[in-house]
């Protein structure tokens with residue numbers, strides 16, 4: 001008897017943790033029809049072929065929330081298996097940006113104080129990110 005295991009491709013995602021001068025962090029609400037729809041996320045999206053993570057992050061943050069990224073530093077990576085998708089989140093701290101945040105794709109965006117982050121419903125993969133933010137900026 002042979003058992004076949006479907007191999008799915010892990011999706012590489014560039015994710016930005018953006019903090020403003022009031023120590024608030026930018027969250028966006030994933031549109032309902034998307035994977036993990038209705039949950040709050042840190043803006044970002046898939047790294048395309050031939051792109052570096054920083055390039056992907058810069059492109060996605062412009063496309064999704066209209067911010068121009070000037071400085072980033074790498075924070076952590078998280079490999080997570082959802083029942084329907086496998087992701088590799090490449091999370092970067094955004095230390096410099098210009099512009100005003102808007103939800104360009106019709107999504108809600110919100111600046112949230114660090115200590116209020118635990119009141120939001122995030123995808124399961126995000127738990128270590130929240131822990132790290134609380135640890136780093138206390």
Ligand SMILES: Nc1nc2c([nH]c(=O)n2[C@H]2C[C@H](O)[C@@H](COP(=O)(O)OP(=O)(O)OP(=O)(O)O)O2)c(=O)[nH]1
Nearest residue numbers: 013015035036041042043044045046087123125126
């Ligand atoms: N941006 C972002 N994605 C996250 C977070 N947590 C988490 O599990 N994800 C998952 C959800 C999705 O499966 C994947 C992101 O893919 P996406 O569909 O938003 O990618 P994208 O922005 O390139 O969108 P699209 O072009 O495919 O429409 O990563 C997070 O905090 N931010």
Ligand SMILES: [Mg+2]
Nearest residue numbers: 043044045046
């Ligand atoms: Mg996205």
